[in-house]
Amino acid sequence: MRLGVDAVGVTELMGVTEHARAMSTVAGALGLDGEGQPLVRPVDPAAADASAGPMLSEIQEWHRAATGKLDVPVLWRILARNPYYLEATWRKEQALMGDGALSARDKRRTALGVAMAVRGRYMIEQHGAILRHAGDIDADVLEVLGVVDHYTTLNTLSDAMQIESDIRPG
Amino acid sequence: MTTIPLPDPASAIGKVREIFDAVLARERRVFGATSVSNIWRCMGHSPALLEANWNRSRALMQRGRFTPLQRELIATAVSAANSCHY
Numbered sequence: 001m002r003l004g005v006d007a008v009g010v011t012e013l014m015g016v017t018e019h020a021r022a023m024s025t026v027a028g029a030l031g032l033d034g035e036g037q038p039l040v041r042p043v044d045p046a047a048a049d050a051s052a053g054p055m056l057s058e059i060q061e062w063h064r065a066a067t068g069k070l071d072v073p074v075l076w077r078i079l080a081r082n083p084y085y086l087e088a089t090w091r092k093e094q095a096l097m098g099d100g101a102l103s104a105r106d107k108r109r110t111a112l113g114v115a116m117a118v119r120g121r122y123m124i125e126q127h128g129a130i131l132r133h134a135g136d137i138d139a140d141v142l143e144v145l146g147v148v149d150h151y152t153t154l155n156t157l158s159d160a161m162q163i164e165s166d167i168r169p170g
Numbered sequence: 171m172t173t174i175p176l177p178d179p180a181s182a183i184g185k186v187r188e189i190f191d192a193v194l195a196r197e198r199r200v201f202g203a204t205s206v207s208n209i210w211r212c213m214g215h216s217p218a219l220l221e222a223n224w225n226r227s228r229a230l231m232q233r234g235r236f237t238p239l240q241r242e243l244i245a246t247a248v249s250a251a252n253s254c255h256y
Contacts, residue, residue, distance in 0.1 A: 005239070017251055114247050143234045143235060147231065148244065151252075155248070158254060159254060161174070164172075165255060
């Protein structure tokens with residue numbers, strides 16, 4: 001690791017990475033990357049009971065501030081079928097993706113890169129909408145993609161050539 | 171054990187030598203490297219591959235609107251997501 005960030009920053013980065021990868025897996029598994037019906041029916045926020053309703057309202061408020069859109073994203077509405085799953089995942093999203101040792105915007109760009117790397121269409125759109133609302137332009141999105149593209153190249157080569165790591169911490 | 175023997179940068183000539191020198195100069199500046207890293211050495215048997223990827227590295231990792239740290243964060247996350255330990 002030669003990032004120039006401390007152990008807290010590296011841990012935050014890895015948290016964002018695993019969270020972004022997991023969310024892309026969840027979205028894909030639910031069928032949100034395609035055009036068909038999702039695997040699990042979303043909860044209607046207006047009809048949600050007390051176990052999920054307040055949290056969906058909280059998510060709606062966050063989504064409005066983050067993207068300017070008024071709806072509750074369908075992924076969260078599906079997780080609301082299990083309020084424990086919804087709460088634990090939403091609290092993790094909040095804990096990991098806000099400002100910390102790394103800025104919220106850098107984390108979101110990183111999450112977009114992970115979603116691109118695993119080709120998770122739904123989460124690419126979600127991260128992209130948040131970054132656009134924060135002011136990112138086409139050049140910024142393409143810069144994220146360029147890094148994803150180049151490192152997918154280098155990852156493929158290093159695996160195929162079976163080279164040993166010679167980049168030491170420091 | 172690598173798939174093929176990695177070329178020795180000291181005996182490289184021509185275009186490969188030129189790019190290895192540029193890679194080492196950059197890696198020395200960025201993270202104090204003392205020799206060309208294996209990821210670049212492993213391309214050295216094909217000058218065309220080495221040159222194409224070095225040009226892409228310069229275009230994508232050394233130019234743009236982001237800071238070097240911002241690009242490195244994304245690169246590290248992508249490598250982790252791709253399960254690449256290098």
